[in-house]
Amino acid sequence: xxxxxxxxxxxxxxxxxxxxxxxxxxxxxxxxxxxxxxxxxxxxxxxxxxxxxxxxxxxxxxxxxxxxxxxxxxxxxxxxxxxxxxxxxxxxxxxxxxxxxxxxxxxxxxxxxxxxxxxxxxxxxxxxxxxxxxxxxxxxxxxxxxxxxxxxxxxxxxxxxxxxxxxxxxxxxxxxxxxxxxxxxxxxxxxxxxxxxxxxxxxxxxxxxxxxxxxxxxxxxxxxxxxxxxxxxxxxxxxxxxxxxxxxxxxxxxxxxxxxxxxxxxxxxxxxxxxxxxxxxxxxxxxxxxxxxxxxxxxxxxxxxxxxxxx
Numbered sequence: 001x002x003x004x005x006x007x008x009x010x011x012x013x014x015x016x017x018x019x020x021x022x023x024x025x026x027x028x029x030x031x032x033x034x035x036x037x038x039x040x041x042x043x044x045x046x047x048x049x050x051x052x053x054x055x056x057x058x059x060x061x062x063x064x065x066x067x068x069x070x071x072x073x074x075x076x077x078x079x080x081x082x083x084x085x086x087x088x089x090x091x092x093x094x095x096x097x098x099x100x101x102x103x104x105x106x107x108x109x110x111x112x113x114x115x116x117x118x119x120x121x122x123x124x125x126x127x128x129x130x131x132x133x134x135x136x137x138x139x140x141x142x143x144x145x146x147x148x149x150x151x152x153x154x155x156x157x158x159x160x161x162x163x164x165x166x167x168x169x170x171x172x173x174x175x176x177x178x179x180x181x182x183x184x185x186x187x188x189x190x191x192x193x194x195x196x197x198x199x200x201x202x203x204x205x206x207x208x209x210x211x212x213x214x215x216x217x218x219x220x221x222x223x224x225x226x227x228x229x230x231x232x233x234x235x236x237x238x239x240x241x242x243x244x245x246x247x248x249x250x251x252x253x254x255x256x257x258x259x260x261x262x263x264x265x266x267x268x269x270x271x272x273x274x275x276x277x278x279x280x281x282x283x284x285x286x287x288x289x290x291x292x293x294x295x296x297x298x299x300x301x302x303x304x305x306x307x308x309x310x311x
Contacts, residue, residue, distance in 0.1 A: 030244040038293035047288040057274035064157035072165035086260040105136035135167035145212035159214035166221040169232035195231035202235030210307040215245035244303030
């Protein structure tokens with residue numbers, strides 16, 4: 001496999017954050033075939049803002065891939081140990097042309113292992129990880145996706161970002177509670193919408209990550225049930241879905257291995273379509289993708305919205 005990355009992850013993260021110019025002529029859209037895969041590679045068609053757009057390249061399962069795994073782990077060691085073993089098992093099953101990079105996100109993104117065909121640095125770093133600090137997903141997810149996006153601009157490989165987290169919204173350094181402003185006013189809206197600050201943060205992040213083209217996947221190890229945490233978990237699902245990825249919430253320790261297996265399977269089965277932009281594209285793109293094969297129409301899921309960086 002030719003070298004995928006001209007720049008190490010660790011070097012990329014410590015460099016000053018600079019705007020990443022959009023691809024001059026194309027965007028990459030993550031797509032998944034739903035149900036039984038056709039017997040031959042399908043022919044994809046795309047619409048951008050309801051106008052035909054040429055699909056110039058397709059990369060499907062089995063093609064080169066880079067997965068950036070970000071660990072956001074601070075709490076219950078029994079849940080973390082289960083996730084640790086499941087990650088090591090799934091990474092060990094990946095083909096040689098799938099490179100995995102490992103990061104953690106407490107106090108910013110930190111590289112634990114650069115993407116490489118050798119699995120040992122990644123699995124050793126997972127084994128040695130000591131959970132500590134406060135959650136960092138909400139503070140780093142846009143940076144992690146921007147990093148993956150910059151790598152996608154330098155490579156033809158499929159890119160994906162996977163967060164494995166046990167984060168509790170109440171454990172973040174920022175206070176996401178919405179305190180009652182006027183204790184004497186029963187009609188104060190902060191009484192009725194205690195999750196408003198969480199929703200505002202998710203909405204802001206959704207805008208920030210809309211310019212990054214790789215999909216986001218999230219495995220959450222805890223099914224928290226408080227009002228704030230339900231809003232938080234729902235928000236994580238919104239972020240993943242809007243990027244073309246997905247999220248899984250584990251209701252028990254027994255579900256963790258299957259959740260991590262499910263997400264790696266989903267990532268591996270993804271397609272990446274390179275779609276040509278019109279000469280003067282609008283900044284906000286609505287995307288529609290269809291496909292046909294000799295077996296007939298193919299059911300698809302795809303990223304439906306994308307914002308062009310710098311527009």
